[in-house]
Amino acid sequence: MSLINVTNLTFAYEGSYDNIFENVSFQIDTDWKLGFTGRNGRGKTTFLRLLLGEFEYSGKIAASVDFEYFPYRVKDKDINTIDVINDINYDYEYWELLRELSLLKVSEDVLYRPFGTLSNGEQTKVLLATLFLKENSFLLIDEPTNHLDRQARRLVSEYLKSKRGFILVSHDRAFLDNCIDHVLSINKTNIEIQKGNFSDWRENKERQDRFELAENEKLRKDIKRLSESARRTSDWSDAVEKTKNGTRNGGLRPDKGYIGHKAAKMMKRSKSLENRQEAAIEEKSKLLKNIESAESLKISQLNYHKSLLAELEDVSIFYGEKKVCEGVAFSIGQGERIALQGRNGSGKSSLIKLLCGEDIAYTGTFRKGSQLKISYVSQDTSHLQGSLTEYAREHEIDESLFKAILRKLDFARVQFEKDISSYSGGQKKKVLIARSLCERAHLHVWDEPLNFIDVLSRMQIEELILEHSPTLLFVEHDSEFCDNIATKIVEL
Template sequence: MALVSLQQVSLAFGGRPLLDEVNLQLEPGERICLLGRNGEGKSTLLRLLNGEVEADGGEIVRQKGLRCACLEQEVPAELRGTVYQVAAGGPGPVDSLHLEKVLSRLDLPAEQEFGSLSGGLKRRVLLARALAGDPELLLLDEPTNHLDIAAITRMEEILLNFPGALLFVTHDRQLVRRLATRIIELDRGRLTSWPGDYDNYLRRRDERLAAEQSGQAKFDRKLAEEEAWIRQGIKARRTRNQGRVEALRKMRRDRAARREQSGRVKMQIQDGTRSGRLVAEAKELSFTYGAEPVISGLTTTIMRGDKVGIIGPNGVGKSTLLRLLLGQLAPTAGHLRLGVNLEICYFDQQREQLDPARTVADNLAEGRDTVLINGQSRHVLGYLKDFLFTPERARSPVAILSGGEKNRLLLARLFTRPCNVLVMDEPTNDLDVETLELLEELLLDFKGTLLLVSHDRAFLDNVVTSTLVFEGQGRVVEYAGGYQDWLRQRAAAEAAGKNTEPAASTRAGERGNAAPAATGEKERQPAGLSFTEKHELAELPAKLEALEAEQEELSAALAEPDFYRRPAEEITDHQQRLQALQEKLEAAYQRWEELEEKAQAD
């Protein structure tokens, strides 16, 4: 027997219904993922299943005595007391022994005050609160928001072993792949069910949407033909078939009732001027807060075009590392060298750049009517429409926006500024999967440098080329590739009985910066730099910048349409100079790497 059954259920809050005569059955032991775009009504459906709102029509049948618990997307502001008291204060009776086991499995400090916790820890307490009553049906709304990767994987294991039924809303695609036994999608007020895994859902959904578009195009062609027929002259109307007229009227009603899929976010990153090849070079960089090392002895080089992910537990110092690498925070020890022509744009996970009292449009454009996008002036309302803000919503205060809308506004604001270094601190929270995938495509095509803090494992795997990972006591280790690559490299190092140094597999190692791999014999180190070589190394960055600037100037001249109207000798001279510059650059970079390698012995 189903735990909950929805039969022809409808619900609307003015306007078109969020739920339009939907049917759904939740069976014991199922793990169902609910997907849909932001604003489609996913959270409302969870509240309906939890009995917090009533349907406008249809029937909801619940198993008698059903124990149901819900993890909301936002932390309730009124919660007070210790972690234990908050976790024990959920619906239904709580067994103290069971509660203690839940707190232990979620690694929660029972006696600490709830109000003193970070956002991620508060979410874990709320999950403990939901699990404490041993529910038969568990409803989770974006359970991974504000959790670090370690907490997400711990939660995955708990949910995989949860004996009851589970219905969850998430943007975390890896969580969906790991947990879901069935996927349901809420789209334009209708629910569709997709048995099987996430990738099967994607394939079959695309097939359904293609078939829907084809059917609608065929319908619209037929409607256009019938409209042309009805408008024919007097002679044709005398022989008009009344049944055909009625069929046309029905087609008009069907077309008027059609709900188009909500718009797709349109985003583009404005490329700034080209930065120098070197973006940031850190040597033995350290930062200590009080007696505790936050970052200890980090050596890394970030070059133009690198896409670097930063992984670590909540509160470990990821934002501090970003500030150090950007030169916004002075290190306790070590040295940082920044490249030239850096144009930095920063996405802030705390949304502190947004003024909740001002409207969406004012937060974007500071009271102006237009914004400049890739050299073209655009009206604020038109630009915000690309990010799915209606004119009415654009004039609303930021305080009433959902989490997903606030993140879309931050992205809209971020992309009004040209940049060549993009810094994103947890950009994926509250975004729907389709917007996430579009953001991934943009970042992959971005020609500048990306520094990305994220707990979204799939997002890291799809975007970054290397990772900086906090591995305890301030130690930050660099690995090639994304999240899964880090896991494989760390596991291989541990299996080989070594420290978890990435050795030659790291991006830094490929440039000759990594420590040599541990072996039974002491590896021969190159001799240190001579005085002349040290001077040469110090002068090389400026020389490289000058060569690159000249190269760009010549390349720009060659790209001009009128250039090839010049005399043949001048064209040949330019081409030869460009080729010579390329050879000089390659030789200079090779020399730089040689000197950097020798400098490691100093």
Template sequence: MTLILLNALEKKVQGELLFRAAHLKAGAGERVGIIGRNGSGKSTLAKIIAGEDTAYTGNLVVQGDLQYVPQIAISDNSLSGGQVEIAALRTAIAKNPAILVLDEPTANLDEGHQNWLCKCLLKYHGLLLVISHDRNLLTQIASCIWEIKDKCCSEFRGSYENYVVKSEKNYQQQTNLYRYQIKKQKEIAAAVQRKKQKAASVRKGKKMGRFERKDTKNLRETTAARMEKNAHKMLKQSQRANNVEKPQAQFEVKVLMASLPAFKGKTVVDADRMMLTHNKEKLLEQTSFKVKPGEKIALTGPNGSGKSTLLNAIFNHEKNIFVSKDAKIGIFKQNLITLPLQENIADFVRRKTVLDIQFVRRFMGALGLPEKYWDKKIGSLSGGELCKLQLVIVLTSEKNFLLLDEPTNFLDVVALHALEEFLMRYPGTLIFVSHDKSFCSHIATRTLSIYKHHLVDFAKEEVDPVPKTDLPLLRLEYDRALLDPKVNISQLRTMSQKIKSLEKN
């Protein structure tokens, strides 16, 4: 039974189209994952479906009672974001509505509550619509994908994993078509040029004598004009046929050219029987651990267990925490934005970064700060955009030891991929807090988890920061398979799973 139907629905903001949905429908038992870049209109679509935004054109039919949990805005300082989120989710799920709409439900949840939410949503039998950048959540629950891209909301019938495989194959196919189109354009341009040169030669009658040129002037002019007309016609036909747009390439980092200060010793951080408290509450007791140069450590644990407090303790060199004198620490926290609001973005970035400026501009674009922001004042950015700029500055500076507290919370899937690409090739030392399981598995060479006031090290032996595997060869084979029409989605999925398994290990 269809519970939601959208026909020719358009949403405009200040007269400009935000997105259109030609025809979308969803029924009981379906679990729809809604994806798209930040600012594409996902939350607006949810508000329209929930009846909170009526400023649109077209038709919308919603049948059945609906519960909507928007992105949580924290206003009560006595509660964490996770606590507020959990309370709202429990209330909505307990009502067992016909339609449940959730906007970024895992953004503030720790791993335990993420698992709880997944189980609840898999047991839910109504129509579920979930806006999320959480790839793990989408992989587990989504039976259908709605994507807002290029101002159009389209549907993919199938799992998120199949959507990813299909998208990658479509990207490779479009890339090949675009390259073929460019090749043909060059061939036709060369042919047109030859025709024009031939016409010019005919018009001049270079190989004719003086009397022959005089007698054939009108004929030569007519022939040359016909040749030029044919050349012009060929060029126009070519331009009309050029309808393949250049696909937007994912941000990639082959080599990160960064000359960071080197560590002379074998230890970046050495904590010896340290105690950690916050507002007189004990978080860690008698804790010892070491961090070696080049390690990339995921710091995990329940909400409120002390992850952010531990990062602050390392940054401030608190009691019983030794930090190498060679360490130049860069710290990122969403609630710690220290940017000169009156300065021009371009000037500020050039002044702070030690990387190639063109690379930094591409990186900013992938994170959601494209070229149009380059000449703006920092103070004109939104809160989320300020976070992204702060992150860019921390990452591309001369810092050789990074402390990142939830750097993924405000990033869409494209930006997440860009951040992963950067950090996987970052040559320094890294400790980061994130509830994104996929992100942690791609980046971390070691995991430390806070559990019952103790720091648990799951790696009992040294981890090679750059493990040697067959991963590069398997990725190459996967890229080739994407271009092979004989390879089916099932085979591609198997190869993709092998790649993910190697990335985790």
């Protein structure tokens, strides 16, 4: 066991006018299974890159271990998988590699196939196995669940549960709960560490938020009461002071000494109330700084003139000679929320492309309602660039509404001035979702919409769907999200 000490860490990207970290300090035990959470754009991946020494920063990071980052960048995907592994780590025993692959249910034959021919899930598992062959290293695992199907997520989660000595960035609640024992959270104003899994952290966070909101309300009432009391006392003091220059009934001169003493006493009381008010305001200013805003979202979907929007009967899809799925049959009815599930490569994205009007080779019967308007969110965000204003204009959506939705999804106003290409992966995905929520459509089709998106935003999107019940066809591997919102599951 050893410690990683972070002291007074401050960092901003070159040319940026806002710090990502400012004077943060904490300790990490290298034996921990540490989950890393925080809203998109808060600096999770940046912190991992700071540990790797990729950027200059002020403050200090002290560690007696080496750091290894996942996912590895594979430069040549045409070489055999075993050669990819050897390029990353040549110092291991072959039987150790087979042991790790066996735990991840990966067969030995993949080692002698070109790496690029492996599925996304197989590539992820191979690289994770390679990562855990590294001895005396603290492992930095950045979002391994993206593009993994549900079965693969469960398998990788069990694998990580048997390991220790890592930081895991993931936004999948069930995945985190199963395999971590501490949580490192980047909050609005600080970084903190708690023992337990993600649900433990979330429960503690909600408890702390409720306490701070109650304290805030109590202090707000105290400040109002003290302010009114101080004003009354000050008014009384002024009124008494004025009687020093008047006369009493019967023409007698007032006792100025007595009146002055009384006015001074009232003024002192007013000053005391004022001081108490200032102390209460100062105490109040310490509250609510880390409460995350998660305002409710809205979606205004068009009503279609028929109850049935689309229907597939015995549909098979082909890419050249290769059949990617066959015998698919389901319908999309008004108000249904359909989860399209299956292993990676089972044809989910191909069916979505067919539904959205792309030229896909298929057999069987496919019927889609006339003039059906579809809003589509793709997996891919690599094409995003330019300003938000240009993006809104290009897609003919209301810019004010578009930006208002992004604000609710935790975008700071400063982000509106930046090029979309500089956004984090989660922020780019939010751009696609915000655009889709602005579009007037009969059907929303979302292909892995939650990749890279933080947990609180996932919960916001869940609440939106449950409240407004849009007609939705989606592919998503976050089991909790699917279980909470799907009204129908189509298994490929």
